[in-house]
Structure formats: structure tokens, C-alpha cells
Amino acid sequence: MTTPNEPSTSTATPKSRFKEHLSIFIPPLNFPVETSRFSPESPPEPARTLSTWTNSTTVMRSPISTSKDRDIEAQRSTSPRSVSTSSTKLKDRFTRLWFDVRTMGRDKEPELVPIQPAELPPWSPLHVEKRSTGACCVDCPCRKNKNKKRKRSLRDRILIYVLIIVILYLLGDSIFLNVRVTNMAAAPSPSLAPSNATASTSTVLSADAQQCLSQYNVNAPSDPSGYPCSSCLPVLQGVPTNFSDGNVQDAQQIQNAIQFCGLRSIFETSDSDGQSSLKSGNWVNDVKFCAWSGVSCDGSGRVSSLTLTFPAVPALIPNEVGALTGLQSLHVIGNSAIPAGALPNNFTSLASLGTIHLESTAITALPDIFGSFNKLATLELIKNSKMGNTLPNSLTGLSLQNLVVNGQALNNPLSDLTTSSTLQSSMKVLDLSSTSLSGIVPTTISSFTSLVELHLDDNNLAGPLPPTFPSTLASFSMSNNTGLGGSNTASFCSLPKLQNCDMQNTGLTASGGCGVCTF
Template structure:
């Protein structure tokens, strides 16, 4: 191709662009600027520079898109690998949730707790944290089933009279109190509204802080359910007039929050206390009207109890043997109630200065002299020593 022909070709090729450029200038620029003569530039150099720029931009865009695709694939793989089911329920759990939400309010007794309770208890915490509304309904269904199991194994007439299972609003049921998040916090079961045995589903009430069971002497019976150790924030346990058998020795290794333990008239519970009891930060220990092998030496030697125990009431428990001198090691003790037992000498030579109430009545075999720590106490407000063999009455501690 000759030089002349190439120049003519270039001029002809660029003519439409020159006309388009002039049109843009005529539209956008002031009239006087539109009259300016066009600049003479090398079109080939401009085209080459523009093409290189476009190529660079295209490469950058492609790299950006490829990077995004790789990042998204890695993120999806990570989510599927680390937290499966974090945003969805299993089919069974979804069905249980739907049935509780839609059907249980009108027919609470027909809700399939036997299958839905274990299903809902295994819903991952990642789902619960990302779905708060459903999480609350799942929590409600779990607690409803835990309480309904008590109803199902109880005297139905006595329990029905308390208004249980007429609806799913369990926080309004008689003897049930919930905390601010809607969890069952306090549960009081009183005869005749008590179950024949404490069901394993009771362990589903993991928010329980206080449990009081006052039975009908022969019921509830049997052992505590294995799930009882799930009640890890339980602080007050009261069991009275039941046929519950001996407490497991390691029970309080799990129930480490217990501060008040009350056991009254439970004749089948045995005469020894769980060894794990001495690990508790107990403030109040009340055991009445059931036989005990004297636990005073063990209790008063426990480092945990020496700093926490305030009330020790072992009245009417057939205690034999002496009150150990280590009783004075319980530095926070304010009430010591050991009446109606078979305590024997020697009598302690000192009592803790924090003591406010002492009752040793009806321990006829107990002999010895009342120590000065009791006679001179400024905090003691009651001292009952009648019907004992003690001598040397003084101050509040009179023997008549």
C-alpha cells in the first residue's frame, strides 16, 4: 500500500470521528469555543495509547472478578465445613417447632413430647443465636415438655386442679415461676400434685434455681433421675416427706451452685450424706426427722463449709457421739440446732464467736460444762439447753 493511499485511507477513516467530535463540542462548549480550529494530533498514537489503557482496565476488571469468585467459594466451603445447619433446622426439628407453635396452644396434651423433646434439645446453638424468635419458641417447647412429664407421671386429678397442661402458658401454672427470659426458675411441687417418681425430663429445666418437692410420704419414690445433674444453676433444693432413695455420692460434684439444702422426713434416703456435699458453698443445711450417721466431724472439717455455713440444723436425726471441737472452725455459723438427738460427751470447750442461736435441747446423755465463749458472747440471742446433763448455766444459757 503506497504512502499516499495510506494517508487518504486514514483521513477517510477518521472523518466520521472528527465530525462526531465537532458535534460534541458544538453541543457542550460555548459557541465561541466551538469555532476554535481542531487540534492536529497523531490519531494513530492516540489510538494505540487508548487501546493499551483499555486492555489494562480490562485485565484489572477480570482479575477483580476472578478474585471475588475465589473468595466466595472459599467462604461457602468454610461455612459448610465449620458450622453446618447454622441457619437451618433439620426437618424433624422444624416439624416439632411448627407443631408447638400452631397446634399445641389449642391441644397441649397432644404435643409429641416423647420425640420432640430430644429433637429440640439437640438444635445447635449457632441456629439459636441467629434466630432469636424461633429460639424462644424452641426453649418454650423444651420447658413445656419437661413440666408435662411431671404431669403425666403425677396424680392427674391433683395436678389438673393446679391448672397444669390446660394451655402452654406454663409460667402461669400453679407452683411455677419464670425468670425474665421466660425460663422456669422456681418449681414447687406439693402433694397431691406430685409425680410418682421424678421424671428424667426434669433435667430439661436447666434454668431452675429453686426446686421444692413436698410429697405424700410414699411419693415421689425411687432415685433421682440421672438428668438431675443438668440443673447446674440450682441453688435451693428442698425435699420433704418423700420415699426418694439415697442421694448419689457424687451428686453435688455437678450441682455446685447449691447454697441451701433441706431434707425433711425422707426415711428411705439413708443415713449417710453424699461426700460431695462438703465441696459446696453451703450457707444453710437443714436435715430433720430422718436418721443420720453423725456428720458433724466431716462437716466441721470441710474448708469450704468452714467459711460459708451459717445455718446448721440437724434436729431429730438420731445423732450419736460428741459434738467435735472443730465445730468452732465454722467461722460464719450463726445458728446451730441439734435438739432431740442422742449426743454424748465430751462437750466442746469453745464455740465460734459469730453464734447467735444455739439449741441442744433433749440430748439427755450430753454432759459437761458450758464454756465461757457462750457465757460471755455478745451476739448470742437464744441458748436452749433444757433436758440435757450439762452444768454451769450462765447468761442466756440456762439449764431449766
């Protein structure tokens, strides 16, 4: 304990793993201190080590210390203080002694030695083989790669140059063709019918024909509607017929161009609905016209059959349709309003026609142009209200096999037809139903030696009937002719080949039966 007169001291007892009680004594402020520890007069400072067990400093005095050295702890103990200070001093000494004994056998902490750089052996000298400059240029891989790259670059440049030349050539050729065809369109059209001398001797195309052919081969496949048919069609039609003798391929292309223009004229003369319907059938989408809807071709690539059904019909039959010189069958079915107008003058060029079927059109009176249709076998005119009531006289000179006129008025053509010797031997089917016929059936009907079907229904015919009918008849009908009467039916009831016979709604009666006939 401390007296009131003594300066106050504090003792700290930190926690320790040892059971001994440790204390630290702080000297008073007036404790004498040496002025210099490093002066020659001063003794060396005692070595102090910090104990890791007691957290206190251990003083290790030099053995050379003299009796003059001060012992701070001893001086304090000999000072006139309380007896407790001596006990504390003794306890501290014991603690230090015990600590030194316990830590005497332990190794000191190793000093930290800086890491020394590893010693590496010196590099061996580089041995570079010296080569001559010429050998390196030949065998060095990098030189070979450079040569390959140089060759590849040169080849690429050559290809680019060739491509540019081809493009410039095609562009120049296209411009030249367009200018040439434009000049042709501005110039007067040549005659459609070349002289016989020219046709028989010329086997070389004219410049205009060559340009039209080139346009068709180059531009028409990608732009069918842009081909100048108006100027090229008459030029190509004027090519002599013997041109194909030595130029088969060009002759075929000329023929294709003519056929294409003839069909395209039908598309161009159609209204918007007609063009839309034709377009859906591939019309004018390309130049492969044989694949267009309603178009059929023969083995030589010429149009042989054409079927046009509303709404895919032209507003009128164009004049260019005469370019289809190989046409054998023509079927046109309108809506009673279109096609309208008259048949074109070039219709006579269709000399190969074997069948003509015109139904529900507004075509006006048929011109007397059938004299040139030597191959015409079937003529069918149905419900053409504006066609007139007469048939062309030239029909009587044809070897028609089938003549069908229904739903349009006629001025009693029977007398003219039955007196034609040509028709008498060729006619097989005669159908004049609903044509407002009147009068009697002429007796010359029995002269039709090849007639198989005779239909005269829905007319105004009157009796008496002819005494005989052709023995070749298989189908015979005269229904809805209320002017007929009597019982003179033996002329047809006993026909050997008759299979169908309709006499309903007439005044005729059968006496004793009439085979297959109905009344």
C-alpha cells in the same frame, strides 16, 4: 144481617188507625165474572190502588165507561138482600171519599230509578319519551343496580375461593406435620449432645427440629397433651446454642417447647389424684406454663422455681425434669409414700439449682451427683425415711450456706462436715436435729467462721463440749440430748451475738448464770 137461604159471608174488620169501621165484602161463588179482561169486547179493567191507610183497594173508573159496565157493589146492593148491605155500601163509599180527600195533597212515592254508571272523562294519551338503547344501558337505575349486584356477587365468589384455598392449605400442612412427626417418632432419636463442631457452626434448624417447632406453634396451643414430647424433646435439646444469634423468635419458641415438655412429664407421671390436682392449677390446659400453679419463670421465660405439694406430686421424679435447665429452686413435699424411687440421671442437668427441699418423700438414697451443683446454697432434707443414713461426699465440696436434715437417721456426719474447708467458710445454718447423732461435738466446729445458727436437738450426743464455739452464733440449741453433762458452759454462755439458747433436758448446768441460755 143475612138470611138463612143466602150464602154465608164473612166480614173482616182489620185494625186501623182511623176511627171509621171498615169492612170487606167477599162476593159469592156464583157471581158472574167476565170471561176475558183483555178481549176487545171487554171494557178496560178499572185501575185499583192500594190505600196505605185503609188497606183496601180503590177503584178508579175510566170516564169512558158505559152504562153497560157492571157495578159489582151496585148490583149487590140492588139484589134482594137485607137493608144492612146498603148501609155498608154507603159507608164504604164515604170511607173512600174521605181517604181520597186526605191523601190528595201528598206526593206520590218516587219511582226507583236504577243507578246509572258515572261518566268518566277519557284518559289522556301517554307520552313516552323514546330513548336510544345505549343511553338507557348507561343511565338506567335498574342497570346500575344490576351492575352493583353483579360486582357484589363476583366479590363474594372470590372471597369464598380464597377461604377454600386457605382451609385446604392449613389442612394439608397439618396432615404433613402429623405424618412427619409420626415418622420422627418411629425413627431412632438423635444424640442429645451434638458435636462441638456442629454446635459451633450450625445456625440452621434440621428438618426434624423445624417440624417439632411447627407442631408446637400450630397444634400445641389448642391440644397441649397431644404434642409429641417423647420425640421432639431430644430433637429440640440438640439445637445448637448459637442458633439464637439470628433467630431470636424461633429460639424462644424452642426454649418454651423444651420447658413445656419438662413440666408435662411431671403431670404424666402423676397418679389420677395428682393429675386432677395439677389440672385444677391449669397444668397442661394450655402451653402458658409460667401461669401454672407452683411454677415461676424468670425474665427470659425459663422456669426458675417449682413447688410441688401433695397430692399434686408425681409418683416419681421423671427423667425429663432435667430439661428445666434454668430451675433455681425445687420444693417437693409428698406424703411419705410418693414421690418414690431415685433421683433421675438427668437431675445433674439442673446446674442452676440454688435450693433443694425434699420433705416427706419416699426417695431412695441420694446419688453422689452434687458435684455439678456449683450454685447450690440450701439443701433441706426432712422426714425422708427411705433416703438412707449417709450424705453424699460431694456435699463437702460445695459452698453450702444452709444444711438442714431433720427427722431421718444419719451416721455421724459431723466429723466429715466440720473438716471441709469450703463449708467452714460458707456455712451459716447447720440443723441436724432428730437425726440420731451420737458421740461428741467435734472441736472443729469452732472453724465455721460464718455460722449463725446451730441446732443439734433430739439426738444422742455426749460430752464434753468443745472449748469454743463460733463467735458469730446468734441461735444455739442442743435440747433433749440427755448424754450431755458437766458445767463447761463458758464456751457458749459468753458469745457476744447469742440471742437464743436452749439447753433444756440435758445434763448441763450453768455456774454463775449463762446469759440468754435456758437449762
